[in-house]
Amino acid sequence: MFRHRAAHARKERVFRNWLRDLTANPPSGLLGANFAQHGGIRHHIRAIQKHSGLRIELAPPESVMQSLATGDLTQTFREAFFEFHPKGVRFLHSHVYPWFIQWCHHQKKQHGTRWIHTHHNWYYPEFGRGALEPWQQEFNEQFLFALRHADVSLSVSRWQQSFLRDTYGLETQYLPNGVDVTICDRADAARCHRRTGLSDFVLYVGRNDPVKNPADFVKLAINLPKQQFLMLGPALSNATLHDDWDVTVPENLKVMGEATHQETQDAIAACSALVVTSKREGLPTLVLEAMTHGKPIVVPDEDGCLEAVGNGDFGFIYRQGDIDHLSAMTLAAIADRQRCKLARKRVLEEYDWRVVMGKLDRIYAGAGRP
Template sequence: MNAHAPAPAASVVTARPTPAAASTRLQARPVLQLRSSAGLYGADRMVLALNQALSGQHVPSRLLSIHNYRMHEQALHAMARAKGQHAELLPCRGRFDLGTVRALAAQIDAVGAPVLHVHDYKSAFYAWLATRQRPLPMVATLHGWLVDSHSQRLYNRIELALLRRFDALAVVSHEQIEPLLRAGIPRGRIHQVDNGIELPSGDVSDAAALRREFGLDAARFVFGAVARLSPEKNLAMLLEAITPLAKADAGVALVIAGDGPERAILEARAQSLGIASSVHFLGARADMERLYPVFDCLVLPSLSEGMPLVVLEAMAFSLPILASAVGGIPRLLAHTEHGRLVRPGDADALRAELQAASAEPGRRDRHARSYVRHQHSPEAMAQRYLTVYRSLPTGRHERTTA
């Protein structure tokens, strides 16, 4: 295994799975999961898995999605309903809508005294407004901060200010802790809660058919990248790094699943590098369980991450992984046989590891699969969050005003 970069040490309160009795204690305290979504990315899939798992453990959990007025389809809400989950879509007609505050307040009043669990800065803002006259125990999960624009950095600062008002903050990597401490949030409110994923069914019978659909024969070595096509995912560097290998070896291909603001730029770059025939842009996919078995190796050259679900998903499919040593990735790849880490932004190291990985076709990582199934199932994640919920104050209480 090449994943030997140690995860940085930090002193945090770690949320661990608890016995099933925890769910019994919480039967009278429902949970509202609040998320403003722009698609079905890692954080969205994590929220879906948590909402489902809590309900499966007899904890009333409801997913409240804030309508994204920029998008015609509300993918998170639609997927929750398709899975039979208890889900509601809150109206939102612009950057700020008092109607959203009223709709959230109505949901809170309808269920009594819930735990309010938010999953992004917009949700934190609306939660703060809706609970000013109705204090509730509140939890926020930090899925990772984007810093690729001035507006995004401003939103991050606003979120940090709002988070001072929350009773518990869940982080998925050690790197997220220091900004919280600098913002004045007490260490005792910070919990490390690992993500969980919906585990694959194991049916990979149509992998060969998908390869033929993409024009990839069975002998081709396929690198897969699954990500939002945005700057922090660093996919432009991946195109640069794979170019010598793609030009020298017609048996190597790169399949990119996902959409985002950089798609046109990346497609044009693949064309200019002369590797367009070896790079397949699939766009957003709703069938990742079918797609992972097509890959021979997952590649994630991100500049920043929390605990990416794509790494957990690839591990669950026994895939070798080549990824940047950022966020929680080193800790995850420490539980693999064929994980490879590179320094973030190091194009030469990425190029060398791509070459090394392609020289080892057919490898599967059974150890990684076993680890994910035992430690990162939806049920294990739900038990960790139940530990956090049980630590929250009850009744009316004062919080620091953001």
């Protein structure tokens, strides 16, 4: 009991100190929720903080998340956080998480604080095993709530913009996912070769999740025994692929599990082609990163991937679920020398964070549109 009280007291000190710091030295904006431990949302909000010309802080900052669990903030200290008003903060920018969406709405309603919301993707049935989980349904409801109540609503893809308009009558402004070109350009293919022992391999990057569809990549490796393959992603292993998806990893496929963002960039730089097997994507940052590297890309015929590769101008498209067609497109991509050259130019013109952030900073300043 004493240990529990002491641990709670330590956590409360961390939480209260964060609020005091925000009061004493308020940033221009707060960006959150900073809950994701890996993946596109994590990279997205950190890139905004890095590239903005304004002083923006993550909510909560990394220093707080090192001491507190997500549940501490969304449950234990929820009431105290909702009672807090960050005077001097000019705008709030929400992404994905209901806790921060509700807090932004509260701040707008009670204090008139300007609220911007970015919509990344919808949770479709493909995100679950046959049906959505209750938490995914809740997130969808909160997405709609944010889009209806925020002062400015942004969509990271044109196809999501159309989906929201056609399905729910909601208007959003298009502001795409960005790519940190400087991080891509620091990639070292030789470092990946040393780490993996592989060269001339086909790459998959994605978590062990129904929507990422890792099983089809294993089937691709089985279908092309003369090619080398590498899989990177949280919770991926030979055992999980067998137990969760009933596929046996062949000898020409190496599964290495989670990788840092820089290790992922090294792997993209070293690969002969990137293959995405996702059932759904918003606007896949991974594909944009591979385009920045000028790498051949193979994607399924789903909206987010199609938008990223310009409907085939900058990558190869396969019929989702058709492993033979995926195999043929993978071999075509490996042999390609034209589409991948054009891809980097597209990124630099539209998706480079230095371009995207200029538009977002104008929104932060109150200009309204990118």
